[in-house]
Amino acid sequence: MLEQINEVFFEEANELLESLEGMLLSLEEDPEDKEIISAIFRIMHTIKGSSGMFGFEAISKFTHEIEGAFDMVRNGIVPVSAQLINLTLASRDHILKMLKGDDSEQMKEQSLRIIDAFKQLTAPYRSGTAVKNETKERAKTTDEHTEKQTTWRISFTPSETILCNGTRPTLIIKELSEMGTATVLLFYQNVPPLSQYDPQLCYLSWDIILTTTHSKNDIEDAFIFIDEQSTVRIEQIDLSLIENRKIGEILIERKAISKKDLDLVLNQQKKVGEILLEKKLISKENLQSALAEQTHIKSVACAEKANADKTVEQAAGAGAQQSIRVNSEKLDQLIDLVGELVTFNARLGQLSQKMNNSMLLTLGEQSERLILSLRDTAMDMRMLPIGTIFTRFRRLVHDLASDLHKNIELVTEGAETELDKTVIEKLNDPLIHMIRNSVDHGIEMPEERIAAGKNPQGTVKLIAQHAGAFVLITISDDGAGLNKERIYNKAIERGLITPGTELSDTEIYEMIFLPGFSTSANVTAVSGRGVGMDVVKKDITTLGGTVSIETNPGKGSNFILKIPLTLAIIEGMMVQIGNAKYVIPLTNVEECLEFNPEYEKDGSVCSHIEARGQFLPYINLRTYFEITDPIPTSQQVVIVNDQDSKLGIVVDHVIGNHQTVIKPLGTLYKNIQGLSGATILGDGTVALILDIFKLSEVIRKTDSAV
């Protein structure tokens, strides 16, 4: 039990610290943002409170000091500085370590060091506690004015002649109503019958119950233009008493009756308002007004309570959407089960086709529809906004830039773009590599940038956007761009190409993805050891994605990652060769054509076909997979694209669309080129999923070999 509670605390604290990091970095960009400062203070306060509650005294004590410092920041005593932010970031890391249970002497020393640093930072502003308190008080009252709502009772009795000088009481009432929640009570008992009515005079008077964040002064301002004979009474209604407010109490407070009168009638059984009315102690207007006030206060109290509940909820969610915490393993399990269901449904479909029973067919279709929407929902649950990892990179760039003495801003776009959880996890490392590269190699030193006529502050952009079944992630910098010659020379130096080899620009740039390739003149702690881009490429390829480079010397480079939305279930096109079935990811499929073998060179794996006036390379899978089953009379070719180019895949025949639940192939098949996984079909047999990118590579290799 205790462990479970501790678990909750750890999770909460970790989450808070994570959002704290983001907030601190945002604060760096906008040091004036009061909301962020308050949010940081609140986080510190929460961590302090809950760590104390769970018996982590050291954390509680440490956080207390930071909270104190941020309290001063919040009250405008201590300004936000780069030093403060760096120190708080360090404390955040320190708390994280403490949470992990590190309580060595070293840690304790570090705690003291950080606390001392905070004390030093705030010391110049600590002088004169009186002043501090005063400011604090003032800040508090302003806070109350801007945040707290007050309910006022405004009694407005215009003079009879008010209309003659052009004042329009309606406008005043309207102005008041617009200040907040208002209940307007009209008193018209003074209006005479028509025979005595003077149309130039004003006979009406009002009570306005107003709940507003505005001050009494603001309310008085509304009455600035009325004449001297009109009367205005503004009284605050004590909301603390509202819980059990009886109509009689309101009437007493309004001086409509005395307490004695009220007590007298209270002994009777009828409703107090009715009795008072009967006894002529109050007018119907008085009662009506008081009743309205009661209603108004009740509704305001309700609204306030709902508001308070909402605030509590928001605080609990720490700005996140309403959510529940689910172990990600359970989600994976769910996806697995849905996958099984999809497979099962395929079997059902097959059976119903075979039996040709209309009832069974309908049921099969219905269950398919249900399962598909279940699949979509389950998939959707696994989707996370990519922004969750973007925050980490802000810290990375911040730290790297200060290590390298560069001035770099990280701009992120499309943080709300959603990707499968597993994809996001696997993207973390490649993105770190690429951002490091951009910061270290891409962006020049400030002096160089000034010399090149650029803004000394470099920008690294991280952009995510949807593109069909893919997400494009672009890491771009406005640095020097890739140096073509240096890459070329380096390639010769490393014996990757022979001098004089002619390569296209793209081919040269692609070289940076080769293992052990680094053009950086000196190895830094950050990057340049030649480990990285090849790993990036490998990681992205395993995700079924691609990396491409765009570079503009002197202006910067873009690295574009194209990542599939999900890994678990894909739409595929099923094809057959001999007795075996294969699945081609539908996102790669362009079209299917009849295969006309007259162009085929006998026995070769790859050659070219003509498709819509275009010559495309193709690969004959029958030959490639060495399938010896008899060749059917007619064959088909599926034209697929691998992002850069198109190619044909020759198969026996195309079966059609297939929901493919991807199952990994065992290690035994690790070295087989051209297969990315397998799927189980409705009849229990296995279909292999073709890896288009690998097949395209095979074609390119054979092409260059010819």
Next chain:
Amino acid sequence: MAKKKIETQTIVWKETVTIENTPEKTQELQAAFDSSKEVLLDISELTDIDITGIQLLIAAQKEATLRKNTFKIIGHIPPSVMECFQSIGIPVDKVAGGEQFSSNILETISSGEHNA
């Protein structure tokens, strides 16, 4: 009370009834009360009304109570007029659904004056 020649008389208020023209509207209503047992007021074509106009309605209501006559407002109340009523605290929602701005709405006036 003198015998009435006309049982019912309908008065139509168009465009605006504000402080500029309330004196004549008052007279018009007064004349109607003098000559009829039941006075109907059609305000469906009214676009603007101010405090004096609203007071006039209340005064007419009181007059009717006093004379034991009937005073009714008929026709759909235009939204702009409805807004005027609501903004100064007349609970129009009670009549918004009905076809008449009848005596019910201002009922409290008559009972109110006893205690005033």
